[in-house]
Amino acid sequence: MTLKYVNESLTFDNIDIQELDQTIQTPYYLYSKNTIDKNVDEYISELKNINSLICYSVKANSNLSILSLFAKKNLGFDIVSGGELHRVIRAGGDSSKVVFSGVGKTDEEIEFALKNNIYCFNVESQGELSRIDAIASLLGVKANISLRVNPEIDANTHPYITTGLSENKFGISQNDVLSVFKMISNFKSLNICGIDYHIGSQIVDLDPFIDSANKVLLLINELEKEQIDLLHVDLGGGLGIGYNNELPISRGEYVRSVSEVFKDKNLKLIFEPGRSIVGNTGLLISQIIYIKEGDNKNFIILDAAMNDFMRPALYNAKHRIIPLIKTNTRSKKTYEFVGPICESTDKFLTKKKFQKLKEKDFIAICDVGAYGMSLSSNYNLRPKATELLIKNSKIQIIYKRQSLKDLI
């Protein structure tokens, strides 16, 4: 992202953030449209000669204005709830390019999705198959079905965000998938359209992607022998980004390598990227409320907390913190950046030799565009933060901070 200091002041897409702080109450999210566009355009250009569809994974960042940027670029969407489908439609998204993932789709959600003609359901169990068939039959429509297979691959990522292991709740096991595919022909209101898998998130190695693609290719070959023809293979999301010193694979290398595996198959490739489109596009700006120095530990108490940004508390994720105004000072002490919430996990980062800071100074927490606002809550009855988008060097409010009234 275009983040740089100009005369010691942090700028983001040429906007001086400290100047913004005079008018906007912290904490707030600040996103760069330029960077979002750049990330999406890279996927689009890498895939231009491949029969493919990008279904942006809405859970990564579900802000209405951000979704509408993707709708304008004709992307599809990967959703996991009726709420997400509703948001996609409101954002101008094309529901015929929506894939519906998740292990627990309710009757209401299935009906809502069928009435909106989504492209397909990524089905995760036999129970779900019969449920979709029953609802589709009541509505007098046919539902497109893709089965999610669990490729039993270790994605080498945080255990909380790995999904392709046999102990995970996701997908149908490789041993059962053939028989479940055969079963589909018994259901009058279902059409087979694809096979789907997703092995986890924040994956920075190529191997798990290639290994899982190869496993799914073997299954596709088995299906062909049984005369079960598919229209697409959905490879899920999961491509990681560089938060600190990780060296993730590029979007281009990822797309080229996995597409190669399926090159002899006449199948549409569906991708469900989330983090690799929005992750590096956002900052969380926060003001220091107090600096508390103790015998053993020193704390910088921010006005942002784990309810605003949950990843450090939930996954022990380390996001860089940088000052809005740079000085040439260095503190000899070690500080923990924490929030005001009454939980000991309400902390963002521990830093040695950070520049000297004082009350009322501002900092930015980096790379919070994915699973930032979308994972936020009202815990401790804290209102949800403002979200701003920088678009052509102008600031647009894309979510207004909740008021106390909104909390009643």
Ligand code: LLP
């Ligand atoms: N498709 C499916 C079926 C998924 O479950 C996910 C993410 C994605 C696509 C998008 O994955 P991505 O490209 O963003 O890695 N809250 C966690 C991440 C949870 C990911 C859940 N599923 C975090 O903050 O790291």
